[in-house]
Amino acid sequence: MPKTNQTRVSQGKNGxxxxxxxxxxxxxxxxxxxxxxxxxxxxxxxxMEVVEDDE
Known part of the structure; x- marks a missing residue:
């Protein structure tokens, strides 16, 4: 798994x-x-953190 990676952020039509x-x-x-x-x-x-489901 890569230790770092770059991605581009874009804005959609809805803002x-x-x-x-x-x-x-x-x-x-x-x-x-x-x-x-x-x-x-x-x-x-x-x-960013994964939220554990209460199921």
């Missing part, structure tokens, strides 16, 4: 921003269909 998560990262975190939480860690850093 929402979109970012693509590298496949290796998403696969290693088993992200397909999961809910994630985004947080602003600093002026130049976002964090």
């Amino acid at each position: 929402q921003y979109k970012v693509t998560i590298p496949k290796a990262f998403a696969d290693s975190l088993d992200l397909d269909g999961r809910t994630v939480e985004w947080n602003l860690a600093s002026a130049s850093k976002l964090t």
